[in-house]
Amino acid sequence: MNETVDAGPMASVRLELRATAVSIAVGRAVLRRVVTFRDPDAESSFLIAFTEIMTNAVDEHVRLASDRPIVVEIEQTPHDLVRVNDSGAGMSDESLVTSAPDGSVERGRGLALARAFVDDIAFESSPSGTIVSLPLAGFGIIR
Amino acid sequence: MNETVDAGPMASVRLELRATAVSIAVGRAVLRRVVTFRDPDAESSFLIAFTEIMTNAVDEHVRLASDRPIVVEIEQTPHDLVRVNDSGAGMSDESLVTSAPDGSVERGRGLALARAFVDDIAFESSPSGTIVSLPLAGFGIIR
Amino acid sequence: MSAAGEPLRLSVSTSGDIGSPVAEIHVVGEFDRLQVVRFDETARTLPAALVSVTVDLTQTTIIDSAALGSLIRLRRTLERHGCSLQVVVERPFQITVMKVGGLDDHLNVRTPDQR
């Protein structure tokens, strides 16, 4: 039993992406290829949650003018999940609890949508970045 | 002018993929999203060359039972190119010069196809791995 | 452009009486932030005389919060010209997006059988 210092179990796919809108579409394209979704509605639902989380990561890197990549990991162990890692300043407690605005306010619905579609979404946030885990259970399986 | 030890200019996209056939399709899906190809024929031509190079990297990792990822980098500087890095044992000089067999032989056409489609393909091979560069000039540009 | 790009496809059709023209914007594919610019541009080309605009989202595969922002902007613009907006959704995820976004009333959301 040789404990390795680095990496741990290899991600099925690890993506390092620049903070741009195209990167979000790239992430979706990879997920469509790597995950077999239960049905088209499960696919759209999961990919919308992923889109919102990626959008927030991109926004945060742009806000800080960070040139570090956003890292997306698609992992099979112990459960299939997608993880989005950014190097931002972390999320405030407030942003973690606020619900969607209604009516004519243009912004602020991202996290509410992500939560509505992926119940078991998990956030780990610190001043050096945020890791959001999106479990695939119920949506599909990694090929 | 601060020389950094690591990384250099960030790749537009960096992918770490397991040595499986699905990974090859994932790579193509990312390229289709990140590159604007000149026309459908340029797209197919480039993606076939990429497919052959990825297939060889996958075969080499499988042959060595390596659990290290195959790394695909899509880079904008100084010229748009796609780089496939494997951790195999390197290519023999012979395999670098052999041309395609004809007739009924089932294998051995991969490198010939890659070369035919991407003239400026470049190989850097050592006993610790192979890096194949596929310049995008003439095929398309990174978005 | 390959199928894998799955770009947004937008089509606009106008119909109705000379005195009360209506328009329909049909959105197909990924309606996300990357495509919102094109939707906004298309919306700007709508004739000012319209009395009603319908946005048909039934064939989208993605509707994100940036798309919702775009629809809210469209409603605001149309309102200024006294034009009404209705948004048509059908698939479960599309209905969820509108409900969670709190926009069922504001965007006058309908399913195809309610049109």
Add this chain to the structure above:
Amino acid sequence: MSAAGEPLRLSVSTSGDIGSPVAEIHVVGEFDRLQVVRFDETARTLPAALVSVTVDLTQTTIIDSAALGSLIRLRRTLERHGCSLQVVVERPFQITVMKVGGLDDHLNVRTPDQR
């Protein structure tokens, strides 16, 4: 399955006289190593009595060397039953693949106007 998956689509049709039936396999999309298994399986379902099989590759977006290997296997199997094979390609990249692969003669490669 979403458009982005762009899976291979295969269809087989048979026609011709009772005494001399012919089959056509129509391949659409990415004909690569990932899909070769399905092509091989489909090829195995062909009736033994055929006198000629045409593989139409004009609607493929990828043909890789594994696909060429699969076509070579198909030709070998058909030969055993005295059945001929022809492969149809049209787009420039498809013609290049067959030429570079050295298979123009061996696989009896044609363009649609030469059929």
